[in-house]
Amino acid sequence: MSSPRFWLVVPAAGIGQRMQADLPKQYLTLNGRFVLDVTLERLLSCGAWAGCVVPLHCDDQWWPASASAGDARIEPCPGGAERADSVLAALKHLQGRAAADDWVLVHDVARPCIHPDDVARLRSTLADDACGGLLAAPVSDTVKEVAPGSDQVLVTRDRRQLWRAFTPQMFRYGDLVAALQRGVCEQPGAITDEASAMEQVGWHPRVVTGRTDNIKITVPEDLALAEFILARQAAG
């Protein structure tokens, strides 16, 4: 019986509205390189992968100019309306090639500071797990619940059991396809990560403590922060 393989899915079909830039944030530059190229190069350097699928926006005009477009290990495919749709599209792109018990690691293209040690620890910690899980970190700020459409605090949440979900998130191909298919049908737009789709169908994903510098580039100030983090990582 061959051991399960590891596949990469890197959703890159967003438009980066919160970044308020003239182009999607995955094509902004970090030290002169596309965010997308930095993320993909770091992921692909993290060990052996059976394949890497990158869902892209149907109007993506920047991909051909990326370094990743010339990398035979990377397969683009059409993304979807929401992140979960893009991930599901990438999984369907792998139909017939990925085995049901193969592992799939899903990582946001907007998280270029992913550290190889975190990917290695996620893969090794969950390699024999029945469900899978995700990189995460305990919440360190006090968390307030605020009334919808208001600035009034309703309640302070007990943060002792709260964790911030990062990516990669790692689940078995067959389980993840089934969970996402149900999630996108029953709760369109509500599934914001792979773990929540798995939870909705009764799984209990495990958290694996990850570095808090695994930031997601989301708002304008995140770009300079990502450059700083990458420089600090390079300095060792």
Ligand SMILES: Nc1ccn([C@@H]2O[C@H](COP(=O)(O)OP(=O)(O)OP(=O)(O)O)[C@@H](O)[C@H]2O)c(=O)n1
């Ligand atoms: N339909 C979508 C929406 C998002 N993503 C990807 O999912 C990741 C996390 O999403 P987010 O940070 O929300 O990116 P955007 O959707 O581009 O940002 P915004 O919500 O500000 O538009 C990103 O790598 C993004 O490219 C995707 O593949 N397909």
Ligand SMILES: C[C@](O)(CO)[C@H](O)COP(=O)(O)O
């Ligand atoms: C998947 C994720 O990065 C985990 O924190 C997050 O849910 C993505 O959310 P977004 O609104 O699509 O950026």
